[in-house]
Protein backbone atom coordinates (compact mmCIF):
# COMPACT_ATOMS: atom_id res chain seq x y z
CA UNK A 1 0.00 0.00 0.00
CA UNK A 2 1.11 3.57 -0.56
CA UNK A 3 3.09 5.14 2.27
CA UNK A 4 0.96 8.30 2.03
CA UNK A 5 -2.11 6.48 3.42
CA UNK A 6 -3.07 7.30 7.03
CA UNK A 7 -1.18 5.31 9.68
CA UNK A 8 -2.72 2.16 11.17
CA UNK A 9 -1.77 3.46 14.58
CA UNK A 10 0.05 6.37 16.16
CA UNK A 11 1.34 6.98 19.66
CA UNK A 12 2.58 10.17 21.25
CA UNK A 13 4.67 10.10 24.44
CA UNK A 14 3.00 6.84 25.45
CA UNK A 15 4.02 5.71 28.94
CA UNK A 16 2.73 2.79 31.01
CA UNK A 17 4.02 2.32 34.53
CA UNK A 18 3.17 -0.71 36.61
CA UNK A 19 4.03 -0.57 40.33
CA UNK A 20 7.39 -2.30 39.84
CA UNK A 21 8.20 -1.71 36.19
CA UNK A 22 7.82 0.84 33.43
CA UNK A 23 6.50 -1.17 30.48
CA UNK A 24 6.44 1.75 27.99
CA UNK A 25 8.41 4.93 28.30
CA UNK A 26 7.54 7.99 26.18
CA UNK A 27 6.90 5.95 23.04
CA UNK A 28 6.19 8.12 19.99
CA UNK A 29 5.74 6.14 16.81
CA UNK A 30 3.49 5.77 13.81
CA UNK A 31 2.93 2.67 11.63
CA UNK A 32 2.02 2.75 7.92
CA UNK A 33 -0.49 0.31 6.37
CA UNK A 34 0.82 -3.10 5.33
CA UNK A 35 2.51 -5.79 7.41
CA UNK A 36 4.23 -4.11 10.35
CA UNK A 37 6.58 -6.00 12.67
CA UNK A 38 6.86 -5.00 16.32
CA UNK A 39 10.12 -6.49 17.51
CA UNK A 40 11.74 -6.55 20.93
CA UNK A 41 13.07 -8.93 23.59
CA UNK A 42 10.74 -10.52 26.15
CA UNK A 43 9.43 -7.79 28.43
CA UNK A 44 10.15 -4.98 25.93
CA UNK A 45 6.55 -3.78 26.12
CA UNK A 46 5.02 -5.26 22.97
CA UNK A 47 1.91 -6.82 24.56
CA UNK A 48 1.35 -3.72 26.67
CA UNK A 49 1.36 -1.56 23.54
CA UNK A 50 -1.16 -3.85 21.82
CA UNK A 51 -3.48 -3.81 24.86
CA UNK A 52 -3.34 -0.01 24.98
CA UNK A 53 -4.08 0.17 21.24
CA UNK A 54 -7.15 -2.04 21.77
CA UNK A 55 -8.35 0.26 24.56
CA UNK A 56 -8.02 -2.60 27.10
CA UNK A 57 -5.26 -0.99 29.20
CA UNK A 58 -5.07 2.71 30.07
CA UNK A 59 -1.71 4.43 29.60
CA UNK A 60 -0.19 6.31 32.54
CA UNK A 61 0.40 9.26 30.21
CA UNK A 62 0.55 10.07 26.52
CA UNK A 63 -1.97 9.15 23.87
CA UNK A 64 -2.57 6.63 21.11
CA UNK A 65 -4.91 6.23 18.16
CA UNK A 66 -5.81 3.33 15.86
CA UNK A 67 -7.12 4.00 12.35
CA UNK A 68 -7.68 7.58 13.49
CA UNK A 69 -9.69 6.57 16.60
CA UNK A 70 -8.58 7.61 20.09
CA UNK A 71 -7.86 4.54 22.22
CA UNK A 72 -8.92 6.35 25.42
CA UNK A 73 -12.46 7.02 24.24
CA UNK A 74 -13.16 4.72 21.29
CA UNK A 75 -11.99 1.29 22.51
CA UNK A 76 -15.24 -0.56 21.64
CA UNK A 77 -15.31 0.90 18.13
CA UNK A 78 -11.62 0.01 17.63
CA UNK A 79 -12.28 -3.59 18.74
CA UNK A 80 -15.09 -3.87 16.15
CA UNK A 81 -12.71 -3.23 13.27
CA UNK A 82 -9.52 -4.76 14.63
CA UNK A 83 -8.88 -8.49 15.05
CA UNK A 84 -6.73 -9.61 18.00
CA UNK A 85 -4.74 -12.80 18.40
CA UNK A 86 -3.50 -12.82 22.01
CA UNK A 87 -0.14 -14.23 22.98
CA UNK A 88 -1.27 -16.74 25.56
CA UNK A 89 -3.41 -19.80 25.08
CA UNK A 90 -6.99 -18.87 25.83
CA UNK A 91 -9.01 -21.49 23.97
CA UNK A 92 -11.76 -23.63 25.53
CA UNK A 93 -10.67 -27.31 25.31
CA UNK A 94 -14.11 -28.90 25.08
CA UNK A 95 -15.50 -27.30 21.93
CA UNK A 96 -14.47 -27.71 18.30
CA UNK A 97 -12.70 -25.02 16.28
CA UNK A 98 -15.87 -24.55 14.24
CA UNK A 99 -18.05 -24.03 17.32
CA UNK A 100 -15.54 -21.62 18.84
CA UNK A 101 -14.96 -19.52 15.73
CA UNK A 102 -18.72 -19.38 14.96
CA UNK A 103 -19.26 -18.22 18.54
CA UNK A 104 -16.64 -15.47 18.15
CA UNK A 105 -18.24 -14.37 14.87
CA UNK A 106 -21.65 -14.20 16.60
CA UNK A 107 -20.07 -12.16 19.42
CA UNK A 108 -18.92 -9.63 16.86
CA UNK A 109 -22.49 -9.23 15.63
CA UNK A 110 -22.82 -11.57 12.61
CA UNK A 111 -26.15 -13.43 12.20
CA UNK A 112 -25.92 -17.23 12.65
CA UNK A 113 -25.86 -18.25 8.95
CA UNK A 114 -23.27 -15.61 8.06
CA UNK A 115 -21.21 -16.55 11.12
CA UNK A 116 -21.11 -20.22 10.03
CA UNK A 117 -20.14 -19.29 6.51
CA UNK A 118 -17.40 -16.88 7.60
CA UNK A 119 -16.07 -19.37 10.17
CA UNK A 120 -15.81 -22.12 7.52
CA UNK A 121 -14.02 -19.77 5.09
CA UNK A 122 -11.63 -18.48 7.73
CA UNK A 123 -10.76 -21.93 9.09
CA UNK A 124 -10.07 -23.12 5.54
CA UNK A 125 -7.92 -20.05 4.96
CA UNK A 126 -5.75 -20.80 8.00
CA UNK A 127 -5.39 -24.43 6.93
CA UNK A 128 -7.73 -26.25 9.33
CA UNK A 129 -9.86 -28.73 7.41
CA UNK A 130 -11.39 -31.97 8.75
CA UNK A 131 -9.82 -31.31 12.14
CA UNK A 132 -12.12 -28.35 12.63
CA UNK A 133 -14.83 -30.61 14.06
CA UNK A 134 -12.55 -32.09 16.74
CA UNK A 135 -12.34 -30.71 20.29
CA UNK A 136 -9.64 -28.01 20.58
CA UNK A 137 -8.20 -29.82 23.61
CA UNK A 138 -6.87 -32.51 21.20
CA UNK A 139 -5.06 -29.99 18.97
CA UNK A 140 -1.31 -29.49 18.54
CA UNK A 141 0.22 -26.09 19.37
CA UNK A 142 0.32 -25.22 15.66
CA UNK A 143 -3.40 -25.99 15.25
CA UNK A 144 -4.27 -23.94 18.34
CA UNK A 145 -2.32 -20.98 16.96
CA UNK A 146 -4.34 -21.30 13.74
CA UNK A 147 -7.62 -21.28 15.67
CA UNK A 148 -6.50 -18.10 17.46
CA UNK A 149 -5.64 -16.58 14.09
CA UNK A 150 -9.01 -17.63 12.61
CA UNK A 151 -11.00 -16.00 15.43
CA UNK A 152 -9.01 -12.78 14.88
CA UNK A 153 -10.00 -12.74 11.19
CA UNK A 154 -13.57 -14.03 11.29
CA UNK A 155 -15.33 -10.66 11.58
CA UNK A 156 -13.53 -9.32 8.48
CA UNK A 157 -11.41 -6.74 10.30
CA UNK A 158 -9.55 -3.86 8.63
CA UNK A 159 -6.50 -4.54 10.76
CA UNK A 160 -5.24 -7.43 12.92
CA UNK A 161 -2.91 -7.45 15.93
CA UNK A 162 -1.04 -10.75 16.19
CA UNK A 163 0.87 -11.13 19.47
CA UNK A 164 3.72 -13.65 19.10
CA UNK A 165 1.86 -15.88 16.60
CA UNK A 166 4.86 -18.21 16.15
CA UNK A 167 5.28 -18.91 19.87
CA UNK A 168 5.77 -22.61 20.61
CA UNK A 169 5.98 -23.63 16.94
CA UNK A 170 8.71 -25.77 15.42
CA UNK A 171 10.68 -24.33 12.46
CA UNK A 172 8.24 -25.73 9.88
CA UNK A 173 5.22 -24.47 11.83
CA UNK A 174 6.86 -21.04 12.09
CA UNK A 175 7.45 -20.93 8.38
CA UNK A 176 3.84 -21.84 7.61
CA UNK A 177 2.51 -19.27 10.08
CA UNK A 178 4.72 -16.52 8.62
CA UNK A 179 3.54 -17.39 5.10
CA UNK A 180 -0.07 -17.20 6.26
CA UNK A 181 0.52 -13.79 7.83
CA UNK A 182 2.12 -12.46 4.66
CA UNK A 183 -0.94 -13.66 2.70
CA UNK A 184 -3.29 -11.83 5.08
CA UNK A 185 -1.42 -8.65 4.16
CA UNK A 186 -0.97 -9.22 0.45
CA UNK A 187 -4.03 -11.22 -0.73
CA UNK A 188 -6.66 -9.88 1.63
CA UNK A 189 -5.40 -6.32 1.94
CA UNK A 190 -5.75 -6.43 5.74
CA UNK A 191 -3.05 -4.51 7.58
CA UNK A 192 -1.19 -6.54 10.20
CA UNK A 193 0.72 -5.60 13.34
CA UNK A 194 2.69 -8.70 14.33
CA UNK A 195 5.05 -9.05 17.30
CA UNK A 196 8.06 -11.27 17.85
CA UNK A 197 10.87 -11.56 20.38
CA UNK A 198 12.95 -13.38 17.74
CA UNK A 199 14.59 -10.36 16.24
CA UNK A 200 15.20 -11.67 12.73
CA UNK A 201 12.09 -13.76 12.31
CA UNK A 202 9.86 -11.14 10.71
CA UNK A 203 12.39 -9.98 8.13
CA UNK A 204 10.87 -11.93 5.28
CA UNK A 205 7.25 -10.87 5.75
CA UNK A 206 7.20 -7.23 6.93
CA UNK A 207 6.97 -3.98 5.00
CA UNK A 208 7.87 -1.93 8.06
CA UNK A 209 9.56 -2.77 11.35
CA UNK A 210 9.33 -1.08 14.75
CA UNK A 211 11.99 -2.11 17.27
CA UNK A 212 11.47 -1.42 20.98
CA UNK A 213 13.69 -2.12 23.95
CA UNK A 214 12.80 -1.57 27.59
CA UNK A 215 9.63 0.29 26.53
CA UNK A 216 11.55 2.76 24.37
CA UNK A 217 11.65 3.13 20.61
CA UNK A 218 14.93 1.99 19.10
CA UNK A 219 13.96 2.36 15.47
CA UNK A 220 10.97 2.52 13.13
CA UNK A 221 11.75 2.11 9.42
CA UNK A 222 10.70 0.46 6.20
CA UNK A 223 12.21 -3.03 6.08
CA UNK A 224 14.28 -2.10 3.04
CA UNK A 225 16.09 0.50 5.17
CA UNK A 226 17.05 -2.21 7.69
CA UNK A 227 18.30 -4.56 4.99
CA UNK A 228 20.24 -2.11 2.83
CA UNK A 229 23.62 -3.17 1.51
CA UNK A 230 26.32 -2.37 4.08
CA UNK A 231 29.94 -1.43 3.44
CA UNK A 232 31.10 -4.91 4.44
CA UNK A 233 31.80 -7.68 1.96
CA UNK A 234 31.68 -11.32 3.08
CA UNK A 235 34.32 -13.61 1.59
CA UNK A 236 33.98 -17.36 2.17
CA UNK A 237 36.76 -19.74 1.26
CA UNK A 238 36.93 -23.51 1.57
CA UNK A 239 40.26 -23.42 3.45
CA UNK A 240 42.90 -20.82 4.26
CA UNK A 241 40.69 -18.11 5.81
CA UNK A 242 43.42 -17.09 8.27
CA UNK A 243 46.08 -16.84 5.56
CA UNK A 244 43.74 -14.78 3.41
CA UNK A 245 42.95 -12.47 6.30
CA UNK A 246 46.67 -11.95 6.97
CA UNK A 247 47.35 -11.20 3.30
CA UNK A 248 44.47 -8.69 3.12
CA UNK A 249 45.60 -7.01 6.35
CA UNK A 250 49.11 -6.65 4.84
CA UNK A 251 47.48 -4.99 1.84
CA UNK A 252 45.88 -2.45 4.20
CA UNK A 253 42.31 -3.86 4.29
CA UNK A 254 40.30 -3.98 7.53
CA UNK A 255 39.25 -7.59 8.01
CA UNK A 256 37.84 -9.92 10.67
CA UNK A 257 37.52 -13.73 10.47
CA UNK A 258 34.70 -15.95 11.64
CA UNK A 259 35.40 -19.60 10.70
CA UNK A 260 35.56 -19.83 6.92
CA UNK A 261 34.08 -16.37 6.39
CA UNK A 262 35.96 -13.08 6.30
CA UNK A 263 34.24 -9.73 6.76
CA UNK A 264 36.16 -7.13 4.80
CA UNK A 265 35.39 -3.43 5.15
CA UNK A 266 35.03 -1.94 1.68
CA UNK A 267 37.19 1.15 1.20
CA UNK A 268 34.91 4.20 1.17
CA UNK A 269 37.25 6.20 -1.12
CA UNK A 270 38.03 3.40 -3.53
CA UNK A 271 35.67 0.39 -3.26
CA UNK A 272 37.29 -1.22 -6.33
CA UNK A 273 40.59 -1.43 -4.44
CA UNK A 274 39.07 -3.77 -1.81
CA UNK A 275 37.54 -6.09 -4.41
CA UNK A 276 40.81 -6.15 -6.39
CA UNK A 277 42.76 -6.96 -3.21
CA UNK A 278 40.42 -9.88 -2.42
CA UNK A 279 40.67 -11.22 -5.99
CA UNK A 280 44.49 -10.95 -6.04
CA UNK A 281 44.95 -12.50 -2.59
CA UNK A 282 42.63 -15.45 -3.37
CA UNK A 283 44.54 -16.02 -6.64
CA UNK A 284 48.03 -15.70 -5.11
CA UNK A 285 47.22 -18.10 -2.28
CA UNK A 286 45.47 -20.47 -4.70
CA UNK A 287 42.32 -20.69 -2.54
CA UNK A 288 38.87 -21.98 -3.50
CA UNK A 289 36.40 -19.11 -3.26
CA UNK A 290 32.89 -20.20 -2.23
CA UNK A 291 31.12 -16.88 -1.85
CA UNK A 292 31.75 -13.16 -2.26
CA UNK A 293 28.83 -10.91 -1.40
CA UNK A 294 28.03 -7.50 -0.03
CA UNK A 295 26.51 -7.90 3.46
CA UNK A 296 23.01 -6.57 4.04
CA UNK A 297 21.81 -5.09 7.31
CA UNK A 298 19.60 -7.15 9.63
CA UNK A 299 17.15 -6.19 12.34
CA UNK A 300 19.46 -7.70 14.99
CA UNK A 301 22.16 -5.23 14.01
CA UNK A 302 20.19 -2.54 15.83
CA UNK A 303 21.04 -4.38 19.05
CA UNK A 304 24.58 -5.47 18.25
CA UNK A 305 25.64 -2.55 16.00
CA UNK A 306 28.22 -4.88 14.50
CA UNK A 307 27.77 -3.97 10.87
CA UNK A 308 28.78 -0.52 9.68
Ligand SMILES: Nc1ncnc2c1ncn2[C@@H]1O[C@H](COP(=O)(O)OP(=O)(O)OP(=O)(O)O)[C@@H](O)[C@H]1O
Nearest residue numbers: 018021023040041042043044045046047048049197
Ligand atom coordinates in the same frame (compact mmCIF):
# COMPACT_ATOMS: atom_id res chain seq x y z
N1 LIG B 1 -0.48 -6.35 34.40
C1 LIG B 1 0.81 -6.17 34.69
N2 LIG B 1 1.19 -5.88 35.94
C2 LIG B 1 2.50 -5.67 36.26
N3 LIG B 1 3.50 -5.74 35.35
C3 LIG B 1 3.18 -6.02 34.08
C4 LIG B 1 1.83 -6.25 33.67
N4 LIG B 1 1.81 -6.52 32.34
C5 LIG B 1 3.10 -6.44 31.93
N5 LIG B 1 3.92 -6.15 32.95
C6 LIG B 1 5.39 -5.98 32.88
O1 LIG B 1 5.66 -4.97 31.91
C7 LIG B 1 6.82 -5.32 31.14
C8 LIG B 1 6.45 -5.39 29.68
O2 LIG B 1 5.59 -6.51 29.49
P1 LIG B 1 4.96 -6.92 28.09
O3 LIG B 1 4.12 -8.14 28.30
O4 LIG B 1 4.32 -5.73 27.45
O5 LIG B 1 6.28 -7.29 27.26
P2 LIG B 1 6.43 -8.07 25.90
O6 LIG B 1 7.39 -7.30 25.06
O7 LIG B 1 5.10 -8.35 25.30
O8 LIG B 1 7.12 -9.41 26.35
P3 LIG B 1 6.52 -10.90 26.35
O9 LIG B 1 6.56 -11.36 24.95
O10 LIG B 1 7.48 -11.63 27.24
O11 LIG B 1 5.14 -10.80 26.91
C9 LIG B 1 7.33 -6.63 31.70
O12 LIG B 1 8.34 -6.34 32.63
C10 LIG B 1 6.10 -7.21 32.39
O13 LIG B 1 6.49 -8.04 33.47
